[in-house]
Amino acid sequence: MSQRVNPELLTEIKKYGAADISACFNCGNCTAVCPMTKEDETFPRRIIRYAQVGLEDRLLSSKELWLCYNCGECSETCPRQAEPGAFMAAARRYAISKYDRSGVAKLLFTSPLWSLIFLVVLAGLIALFMLAQPNPPLPPSGPLKVFELVPVESIHYLGSAVMGIMGLIGLLGILDMMKRISKVDDKGKLLAGGKKTNWKEALWNALITESLLQKRFREDCETSEEGVEKPWYLKKWFLHASTMWGFLGLLAATMSDFFFYLIKYKVSGEPVTPAGNPAVLWYFVHVMATIAGFFLMYGTSVLLYKRWKPDSRTYSDSNQADWVLLWLLWLAGFSGLFLEVLMDLPQAPVWGYGVFIFHVAVSMEVSLLAPLLKFGHAFYRPVALFFHALKPLEE
Ligand code: SF4
Ligand code: SF4
Known part of the structure; x- marks a missing residue:
């Protein structure tokens, strides 16, 4: 299925409090240490990837976004200080504002x-x-x-x-x-x-x-x-x-x-x-x-x-x-x-x-x-x- 790309997605999410997630080089450490990631789940890395490449529909329909409880464990171990935990919280704020049509x-x-x-x-x-x-x-x-x-x-x-x-x-x-x-x-x-x-x-x-x-x-x-x-x-x-x-x-x-x-x-x-x-x-x-x-x-x-x-x-x-x-x-x-x-x-x-x-x-x-x-x-x-x-x- 073709995906619409929003090139401004990362910039938009930053307004909701994300640190500089563009520093992420997709190493996967965050997913490895996340205590909530089970079996085939791959957050937060996959959600970060969606934001980096502008896959807004994927991000807004992601169930994994809501499986995170913001424990911050991933941010402790990120070698790039990209603050993946803070990014997940900002992405949830962004999603709430998108589900709300009133602005x-x-x-x-x-x-x-x-x-x-x-x-x-x-x-x-x-x-x-x-x-x-x-x-x-x-x-x-x-x-x-x-x-x-x-x-x-x-x-x-x-x-x-x-x-x-x-x-x-x-x-x-x-x-x-x-x-x-x-x-x-x-x-x-x-x-x-x-x-x-x-x-x-x-x-x-x-x-x-x-x-x-x-x-x-x-x-x-x-x-x-x-x-x-x-x-x-x-x-x-x-x-x-x-x-x-x-x-x-x-x-x-x-x-x-x-x-x-x-x-x-x-x-x-x-x-x-x-x-x-x-x-x-x-x-x-x-x-x-x-x-x-x-x-x-x-x-x-x-x-x-x-x-x-x-x-x-x-x-x-x-x-x-x-x-x-x-x-x-x-x-x-x-x-x-x-x-x-x-x-x-x-x-x-x-x-x-x-x-x-x-x-x-x-x-x-x-x-x-x-x-x-x-x-x-x-x-x-x-x-x-x-x-x-x-x-x-x-x-
Ligand atoms: S956020 Fe940090 S730990 Fe996670 S994939 Fe990116 S660079 Fe690696
Ligand atoms: S903040 Fe969220 S994504 Fe990061 S380790 Fe904790 S539960 Fe996992």
């Missing part, structure tokens, strides 16, 4: 000033939307009554719209990626061809074994950590998982809150309590959100520190969007936990309402932009892992 991901990855303006304006618009809701005058003192400032219905419907848009952006990106895989890869054609495959096993592997439980990351990537055994709570996989579990837990708590609200309030017409739900359900959601919030705070705090004072190559290669994602997640988690404390006070300060608006605006923003930041790998990696594990049953 927002590209802006967030490549333009510090415009992305800052964009983030401030977006958060401001979300805050304005909340403040524009019909609300009574605030009491001068007493406990915080945040759902009198902004009706709980407005928060729920805004949250639903944000989740819907996030899902749509993620789905469009995934469909684009699958289309590209199907064009160049026989495995991509397996499903469409109606052949019997191990798709259930491949799906379980992609979503549960690898994404939720981080099996390869935990077992293969950690063994190569500078030869020093770190406590489990400082291992890369746990910091990564803690952040992911925290984010997913908060997402689940928010969705449960809305779900219970719809059932109990909208369907039965029963009266509602603090967050719009019967007390027992409200406390269930409250506990789930608090636990998830602590996981999120722990993961993001340590990751921010490690990016500030890197102790391995995994953390020394930071794109602006990596910082943006971590800070947004940290701010959402911190303001949420702080708000919980304020809401328990019998006499809360009036600026507590500002904390509430800030928390909702940042949480909505990070959810909306999740597929367009580094968090995009949570959408694309499972797809790559699924196709990677997919095979015909008779094989």
Whole structure:
């Protein structure tokens, strides 16, 4: 099959943070030492080659791009200091921006000033939307009554719209990626061809074994950590998982809150309590959100520190969007936990309402932009892992 060549591909990927990968002379050391490379896999060398010769379609349809966990082992051994680990991370950013047709991901990855303006304006618009809701005058003192400032219905419907848009952006990106895989890869054609495959096993592997439980990351990537055994709570996989579990837990708590609200309030017409739900359900959601919030705070705090004072190559290669994602997640988690404390006070300060608006605006923003930041790998990696594990049953 003929391949379209993009002579600017390497130059383009460099804008996303790749070091000078043109120094690579294709020796293959990186592939030999990569703890994630198995059997016939040949990354990162093959992906580097695609970039060097301009095979953009090959690069964007490559499942191997997403098998790398950025341990940095390959960069340690590269005789040309071409930083193949950093290149793989930059190529993933490039792929995320190509799967996104809006151009927002590209802006967030490549333009510090415009992305800052964009983030401030977006958060401001979300805050304005909340403040524009019909609300009574605030009491001068007493406990915080945040759902009198902004009706709980407005928060729920805004949250639903944000989740819907996030899902749509993620789905469009995934469909684009699958289309590209199907064009160049026989495995991509397996499903469409109606052949019997191990798709259930491949799906379980992609979503549960690898994404939720981080099996390869935990077992293969950690063994190569500078030869020093770190406590489990400082291992890369746990910091990564803690952040992911925290984010997913908060997402689940928010969705449960809305779900219970719809059932109990909208369907039965029963009266509602603090967050719009019967007390027992409200406390269930409250506990789930608090636990998830602590996981999120722990993961993001340590990751921010490690990016500030890197102790391995995994953390020394930071794109602006990596910082943006971590800070947004940290701010959402911190303001949420702080708000919980304020809401328990019998006499809360009036600026507590500002904390509430800030928390909702940042949480909505990070959810909306999740597929367009580094968090995009949570959408694309499972797809790559699924196709990677997919095979015909008779094989
Ligand atoms: S990136 Fe470095 S180690 Fe890998 S093939 Fe190129 S020169 Fe060799
Ligand atoms: S960063 Fe680690 S997982 Fe990624 S290609 Fe290099 S050695 Fe392999």
